Amino acid sequence: MKVFLGLTALLSGLITGPVATPTTYSNPVSAGVVDTFPDPTMIHAKDGLWYAYGTQNPVFNSKGEDGERILPILRSADLVTWEYAGQVFTPQTKPAWHNGARLWAPDIRYVDGTYHLSYSLASGDLGLATAPAPTGPWTDKGDMLPAATQATCPTGHIDQAQFTDVDGAHYMYWGSYDVVCVARMNADATRVEGVAKQVARGRRMEGAYVVRRDGFYYLFYSDAGCCTGAYSGYQVKAGRATSPFGPFTDDEGVDLMELTTKGAIVVGANGNRWTGTGHSGFQTDLSGQDWLVYHGISTDDPDFPPIGEGRLTNLSKRPLLIDRLDWIDGWPVVRAGAGPSEGAQAAPVASFDAGGTFNTGLTGWRAESGWSVRTEQDAKGYASHAGTGRSYLVSARKAASADVRAQADLRVAAGAAGLTLAYVNRANHVVARLDEDRGALVTDVLIGGRSRGESVTPLPAGFDFAAWHSVVAELRGTELTVQVSGDQLGDAVAEQTRRLPRAAARHGSVGAVASGAADADNVGAAALYTPVTERVPEPAPGVLLPEFSDEFDGTAIGAPWQWVRGPAAGVAVSGGALSWPTQNAELHEATNTASVLLRDAPDGDYTVETKLRFAPDRGNQQAGILLYENDDRYFKMAHSAIPLQRGDGAVQQVSEFAKEGERPTTTPPIAVANAPMFGGPAAETMWLRLSYHHDVAHDETEVRAATSRDGERWVRNGVWTLPAKDELGIGLFSMNRSGAVAEFDYIRTYRD
Structure with missing residues (x-):
């Protein structure tokens, strides 16, 4: 079936001549053009222009359109200034075999003279449309993923991305919640063939995209959840391998198939307005500088109202972001580790000398x-x-x-x-x-x-x-x-x-x-671009504050500590550690039955650190540290055991960095919301940090987490934010399901 698309009046001025190239840009680059542009992919087409493609979404809601564009297309002469360029399908031309499913996460490639746009069906399948030009006309090529291949990959069959190797072989990567798979494609890259191999697994892992560089295959992916407004914990991470079939490992050598969270964070929230930074694509400008193409959620304007007479609710606005992608010590990282940009940045080089x-x-x-x-x-x-x-x-x-x-x-x-x-x-x-x-x-x-x-x-x-x-x-x-x-x-x-x-x-x-x-x-x-070879300096804790610290050298919990719903059964102090059996109790949204061991925090900025020995063996056991305002407003850094959604009963050891608080921007407002980010690899003995900062300009509380497996090398996680209200206290917890014991060696608080 052939699908032809008539362009709207918005396309009346096709960019063909020389264009003055901007020297700076500001995220989101889609501002003023579309309201949202989730799961972006991008290509530099043969007409010399760049084209971006996004997930089906209500891109013109602010202009009064109460509906969606199906795989919307943007076009630019410079990667900075974009215009709307149509959609791949319309409601009238959408193929019948879709059975009404929404279309997500396109991936664009140029294969032997033809543009290949693969996409996901919300119902769980992969489709393909091809065209002789980047805006069509599009020809439907049907289902790319045979049932036999689906049966060999226990995952959500979405979020696909193609890759072509040096021998000309084509591969497809796909998967969501919680496994990523790869399989070969046929010679013309129109259908997945053969048995799928699992190459990565993790809680809410998805959005795979592979790039080859300096002899390595780099698998970019996102985890922790894309689409809950200012509570979206999405980050982009990476693993690398010497084969397209893996094994892929993170920057500490952890196999992406291991049942633990992973490091090698490429980009995550950094405390400015951007959160939920994920589902990445890739571009290289004319100077050779690489760029990460991804979406983010503005904490200033995170949520849509109900769309389509209430057909779509709790939908997040995810505009298009780009940022410089550096390769430092063999690993990709956005802006040398500075994270998503806000404000004027040096623009991509988009014109030839x-x-x-x-x-x-x-x-x-x-x-x-x-x-x-x-x-x-x-x-x-x-x-x-x-x-x-x-x-x-x-x-x-x-x-x-x-x-x-x-x-x-x-x-x-x-x-x-x-x-x-x-x-x-x-x-x-x-x-x-x-x-x-x-x-x-x-x-x-x-x-x-x-x-x-x-x-x-x-x-x-x-x-x-x-x-x-x-x-x-x-x-x-x-x-x-x-x-x-x-x-x-x-x-x-x-x-x-x-x-x-x-x-x-x-x-x-x-x-x-x-x-x-x-x-x-x-x-x-x-x-030629000048590569950035050093990461931005990692902030280190300052002077130790003994009055806000505890080495647990005594035989009882000291006076500065106070209980919320305590004392908890079985808690003991001996041998220089506080021992605490996990409770069958919870601290989550409306269920607040767990005990919290709490003490005051210092004024100003500070970092709290603990060394935790914890070996959970059943799902949902967790222990860690809190910055706690009340039962409905806190920041948590935990070693948690969480069952995989598609893991045949497998339980993953997780560095879980969560926040809980109000979410007033939804319709209706949500009184108490909770969501995680995922940090670096977990271990039986690990070090946890929470760093507090008060953003005076925005009267906002910012908290960053970090984890380590040796106390020396740290994985810095993203930043959660909440509007500042009451003071936070420093807390400990051991909860959710009985049967494990948490041992805290110390609590140390440092001035930042």
């Missing part, structure tokens, strides 16, 4: 014989070569720096097509070409008219030379790295690195070269 598209012809180019400009629906204007001899098309302007990132979209009908950079003349330049006769990526360096040696990297069997492919070359110093991919989404099918003679590593023009019938588009170069 030299080169460009061919939408306005060959103006600004020096063309040898055989080149002309043609047009087509997707690429718009492009340069085409006809002839047998080698012919160059180079920019009249030179790149400003010798350290450059150059790129070209190339396709070959017969012969070879290449990207040339550091071009001085025909006798002095660097070239990376797709050679159809040799079935390879070939690089060469010419100095004084003499080759300094070709390097040949085979392209995958079945590589479609007649389809557009991106060739990207980064020259940093004398090191040249070249990648070939369909879409520059972190899944190159060929990569080559070589050292150049110093005489060749110089600034020059950028261009295309062809031997035979070939095409080129989006040919240009920009100054």
Whole structure:
């Protein structure tokens, strides 16, 4: 079935000409365009523009539209300024096999000349639509996930993302609540085949997305819950492997299949207005800088009113965010660990220093014989070569720096097509070409008219030379790295690195070269980005405050402590520890039966730390520390045992950082809400921290958690916030289900 989409008047001005590139941006980049844009994915299309796709949502509610757009599309010339560009399906064109299910979490790829947009059905299945251009017309390809494959993956069958490996093999990752699986796809990437393998599991784990870098496969995922307004604990985390089938491990070597929470946090709430930061995509700007594409929830405006005459309630607003993605010590992290941005930030590089598209012809180019400009629906204007001899098309302007990132979209009908950079003349330049006769990526360096040696990297069997492919070359110093991919989404099918003679590593023009019938588009170069190599400093606790601390060296609980619903049975102090059996009692929303051991907290900012020995063996046993205002307003850092939803009875050891308080922005307001974030790996002996800060400007309480398994290396979790009201106390608890014993070695409070 073919589905055709007529664009609205909002699309009347397609961006085709040069656009002034912003130098700064502010999140959300979708502000003023759409109200929400959950689960975003993005691609740099062959027309030189960026396109983003999101989950079915009420994107125009503030404009009076009481309904949803089905997989909405945004378009931008610079990654910062966006416009609405339509939707993949309309209610009239939505395929019947969907059975009315809402469509979630699209993933966009460019495969052999066609845009592949996969998506999830809320009912639990994966669909595919293809198109010759990023806004359609879309052709329904039906169900991608056979029942036999579903049966081998015990998960929610949503949140899919495709990945193509260096051998050209296609893979699909998917899963939600609480397992992520991977399986191979068929040769044309239209259907999942074979047996699924579980590669990750964890409480509310979902949103997988894989990128290959420096020999590793990085699995990005989110956990803890996407969609409860200001109580959304979503964070993006990562694991890496040396195979697309894993095993994936976090930055402490914990296998993502282990029954514990994991570290390697890429982005989480940092105390500004953004929370629920998750479900990420990936982009690279023209300088080579990577960017995380994700959604967040503003604590200032987190919730929609009921939508569609009450058909959808408690729906969160999740606009589109982008932030710089750094790779530090082999691990991805947003803004060197600073977290989601608020306020003006340096914008992505979205215009070339030299080169460009061919939408306005060959103006600004020096063309040898055989080149002309043609047009087509997707690429718009492009340069085409006809002839047998080698012919160059180079920019009249030179790149400003010798350290450059150059790129070209190339396709070959017969012969070879290449990207040339550091071009001085025909006798002095660097070239990376797709050679159809040799079935390879070939690089060469010419100095004084003499080759300094070709390097040949085979392209995958079945590589479609007649389809557009991106060739990207980064020259940093004398090191040249070249990648070939369909879409520059972190899944190159060929990569080559070589050292150049110093005489060749110089600034020059950028261009295309062809031997035979070939095409080129989006040919240009920009100054290569400067990588960030150090994380922002981790705040360390200050001076110890003995009057707010306890080493439990005595034989009884000291006078500064007071009980809420106590004393709890079985509590004892001996051997330098406080021992507390878990209670069959709870401290959660309307059920407040558990005991809390409480003492005063100091004025100003502080950090509370405990060393906890705890080995829960049944679901829902938990123990830890609290910053407690009352039964309905607190922050909790616990070692918890939580059953997996789809774990065949498996219980996960969880670093659970939760908050409880009012949620007034829902319709009707929720008097008491509770939600978790998940921290680093749990262990029988672990260290827990809660750090308190009063944000005076917003009269807000901010609390950050951190966990450690050795007392030295800490995983810093996100930040929960609540409007400031009464003072908090420092508390301990051991609750939810009997049968385990918590031993607290100490409580230490530090001035921050």
